[in-house]
Amino acid sequence: MVKRALISLGAGVGISAMGAGVWLGLRNRVVAIPPLFKRKARPMITRPAALGAPQTGLVLSPKEYPIVRRDESVVDNLHGVKVADPYRFLEDPDSPETRAFVDAQNELTAKVLPQCETRENFKELFTSLYDYAKQGTPFKCGDRYYYFYNSGLQQQYVLYSQQNLDSPAKVLLDPNTLSKDGTIALKDTEFSEDGRLMAYQLSSGGSDWAWIQVMSISPDGEPNVLPDKLELVKFSSLAWTHDHKGFFYNRFPKGGKEGQELGTETNINTNQLLCYHKVGTPQSEDPIVWHTPAQPEWMTGASLSDDGRYVLLYVSEGCQPANRLFIVDTHELTERTPDGLIDWKAYDVNTGRKKLPVKKLVDNFDASYSYVANEGTTFYFKTNLKAPRYKIVKTDVARPTPPSSWQDLVPEHEKDVLKGALALKGDALVTRYLRDVRGELQLRSLSTGALQQEFELESVGSVTGVSGQRKESEFFFSFTSFVEPGATYRVDLSAPTGTKHVPTLFKRTELKVPHNPADYETKQVFVPSKDGTRIPMFITHKKGLKLDGSLPTLLYGYGGFNISLEPGFSATRLTFMRGYNGVYAQASIRGGGEYGVGWRDAGSLQHKQNCFDDFQACAEHLIAAGYASPATLTIQGGSNGGLLVAACANQRPDLYACVLGQVGVMDMLRFHKFTIGHAWQSDFGSPDKAKEFEYILPYSPLHNVRVPEGGSRQYPAVLLTTGDHDDRVVPLHSYKLIAELQHTLGGPESAQRNPLIIRIDVRSGHGAGKPTKKIIEEAADSFGFAAKCMRAKWVDAPLPKPDQPEAATPTPASANA
Structure with missing residues (x-):
């Protein structure tokens, strides 16, 4: 089994009683507790914001907003609280009314964006900065090396292979040839142990x-595409058996409605199946080897041990950092085919002759466990059991014992967070840590866990990919920072034990246009939040800027699902800093994984308000430190980060000029009813439970839109973005929120002049696999809009034209080292 990455390559409120008959909301939004009703839930009453947002440089009359029907008859009684949902009809993506809504909103946005004079400047510079050769971390499978490569502006990355690191590269798979518009993307690959077969996932339109x-x-x-095609695949593992005859994968029993294009439906995804596919046979013959019918919302996955003997089965519930763990010893599988191979059909859960002999290692959701390596029956796992910053343990699976008795190999660090581990040939173990949100890389002994070496890394940055195999002595890793596209290094561990291993530069990524990272500075500050917790935030900008509160500033956050926001290069943000003398700030608020599971827990469930408090404290710091004023501050977030910025717009509109909310979760009372939304209850809680409803309602963006009580009595400018094929966070969230914003804030007597608009992309999803053209267009629209709102001036000089045309084919992977 090839280990290609330690990380992925490339976003509490108190409960108070309230009196009977108190109404929440404005302008026909009904949220009420009837008199004499025996209340089951007592959500805190949230008042409108005290002050409104500053007037921005972009003005839109409320008369321009499309007229959207409100169905006042739709009112839910949730635990004794009546909640109106007048835009529920927008939940049907295919209805004529929803399509008309999308057209009308896009038409309005198309009228507003041309008023943003620097949009074309941004697009031109961003295109130039984005047009550089991007190469992923190399990895080895069988006897060949592989890497992903984009020559600059290709719509999708291309997969290349080489016999060795100095030989010419060959195209193995080019997704750009699979569709005219570049919307078919390569999602995942998995090679057989001998490297002679590859299973790969493709998706269309961002779904x-x-x-x-x-x-x-x-x-x-030379590649040869086989007839095999497996459908209804979603959130799938891929794991080849070492006989090279087939692999495990996940599918669902069904997709959307009959005749409906997958990706636009909103059906809830349940009853995931783990199947085994034998190459050369139809999918209809694939046995179902594992499922959890008693728990239809659980998700499953499989992997193979490095020696190929054991199948590891994982079960997860929602997105919590915890899973159950089971193991199958293939030597105990007695059902065989005539040619002596394992007959997986015999273990089909519905039609098989025998039950798969599954051994339980962990049968609860107390912690997470991920496979690192094994030596025979001695297995090594990364876990957070009684170790919120993670550790590595070992156990003998031949004699299962409770996980609490497993021996610590690499104990939990007192501060640093273990993000990943990779076992190589012999006694080598590579570990990756986060130290105050900065990447660290170490070499340890697999047998003892002892630290042997810390690798020296460049400046403030992140390790963005690590690859290696258990049977090899070499590994690769990539490193990047806010202003450097990064470099890839190779480390050879074949030297004797005790030798200091120095990473060798394998390839440094260079922009095609003039760029000097030394012209920029990055600092890390720790901002006290409302409860005194110190929140780390990186601030990057050109050197020599005068901190007088006038700088266009972008504050970005996420704060959820144990995901860490680490330093990383972005051509979009570099364009913003370079084009406008902008300041980029990245806040590592609670809810993420920057300091381990405890940090995640402090921003989840009943503590979700901490995320918003943290982010608002970071905004206040940027203003107090002289970087920005409310009139020059934009906040941005996507997905869970879209929820973040929308909630902050409701709670503190006076802090911001502009809000960029991308593919956000906006309806917190119905998110769990669509596609995979049920899995997020581990972070948000369940609105179907009275106690959890109490802390969800007060921050739900859709249900807390109110005219500010004082000041300008308006919201910041808002640009929501979504895609019609987003089946992760379905677009109805953004549809309903923009309709509510325009209705509540855009009435005939409204003071709202900052625009409230939405950009709805077609054949576009949650973000993964988005074609380069769409990335450029959305970035230019979003940042051009924000710049106009902040009254930012374009300051970057025109770029010199390149002397040579773009190369049609890539150079070998090591040529530019």
Whole structure:
């Protein structure tokens, strides 16, 4: 099994009683507790914001907003609280009314964006900065090396292979040839142990739905696509058995409505199945080897131990950092085919002759466990059991014992967070840590866990990819920072034990246009939040800027799902800093994984308000420190970060000029009813439970839109963005919120002049696999809009024209080291 990455490559309120008959909301939004009703839930009453937002440089009359029907008859009684949902009809993505809504909103946005004079300047500079050769961390499978590569402006990354690191590269798979508009993307790949077969997932239009195909690879790297095609695949693992005959994968029993294009439906995703596919056979013959019918919302996955003997089965509930863990010893599988191979059909949960002999290692959701390596029956796992910053433990699976008795190999660090571990040949173990949100890389002994070496890394940045194999002595890693696209290094551990291993520069990424990272500075500050917790925030900008409160400033956050926001290069943000003398700030608020599970827990469930308090404290710091004023501050977030910025707009509109909310979760009372939304209850809680409803309602963006009581009595300018094929956070969240914003704040007597608009992209999803053209267009629209709102001036000089045309084919991976 190839280990390609330690991380992915490339966003409490108190409960108070309230009196009977108190009404919440404005302008026909009904949220009420009737008199004499025996209340089951007592959500805190949230008042409108005290002060409104500053008037921005972009003005839109409320008369311009489309007229959207409100169905006042739709009122839910949730635990004794009546909640109106007048835009529920927008939940049907295919209705004529929803399509008309999308057209009308896009038409309004198309009228507003041309008023943003620097939009074309941004697009031109961003295109130039984005047009550089991007290469992923190399990895080895079988006898060949592989890497992903984009020559600059290709719509999708291309997968290349090489016989060795100095030989010419060959195209193995080019997704750009699969569609005219570049919207078919390669989601995942998994190679057989001998490297002669590859299973790969493709998706269309940004949807989470995928299909799996298989190709054979000749010894000289020539691909041959096989007839196999597996459909209804979503959130799938891929794991080849070491006989090279087939692989495990996940699918769902069904997709959307009959005749409906997958990706636009809102059906809830349940009853995921783990199947085994034998290459060369139809999907209809694939046995279901594992499922959890008693718990339809659980998710499953499989992986193989490095020696191929054991199948590891994982079960997760929602997105909590915890899973159950089971193991199957393939030597105990007695059902065989005539040619001596395991007959997986015999273990089909519905039609098989035998039950799969599954051994339980962990049968609860007390902690997470991920496989690191094994030596025979001695297994090594990364876990957060009684270790919120993670540790590595070992156990003998031949004699299962409770996880609490497993031996610590690498104990939990007192401050640093263990983010990943990679076992290599012999006794080598590479570990990656976060130290105050900065990447660290170490070499340890697999047998003892002892630290042998810390690798020296450049400046403030992140380790963005690590690859290696258990049977090899080499590994690769990539490193990046806010203003450097990064570099990839190779480390050879074949030297004797005790030798200091120095990473060798394998390839440094260079922009095609003049760029000097030394012209920029990055500092990390720790901002006290409302409860005194110190929140880390990185601030990056050109050197020599005068901190007089006038600088266009972008504050970005996420704060959820144990995901860490680490330093990383973005051509979008570099364009903002370079084009406008902008300041980029990245806040590592609670809810993320920057300091381990405890940090995540402090921003989840009943503590979710901490995320908003943290983010608002960071905004206040940027203003107090002289970087920005409310009139020059934009906040941005996507997905859970879209929820973040929308909630902050409701709670403190006076702090911001502009809000960029991307594919956000906005209806916190119905999020769990669509596609995979049920899995987020581990972070948000369940609105179907009275106690959890009490802390969800007070921050739900859709249900807390109110005219500010004082000041300008208006909201910041708002640009929501979503895609019609987003089946992760379905677009109805953004549809309903923009309709509510325009209705509540855009009435005939309204003071609202800052625009409230939405950009709805077609054949676009949650973000993964988005074509380069769409990335550029959305960034130019979003940042051009924000710049106009902040009254930012374009300051960057025109770029010199390149002397040579773009190369049509890439150079070998090591040529530019």
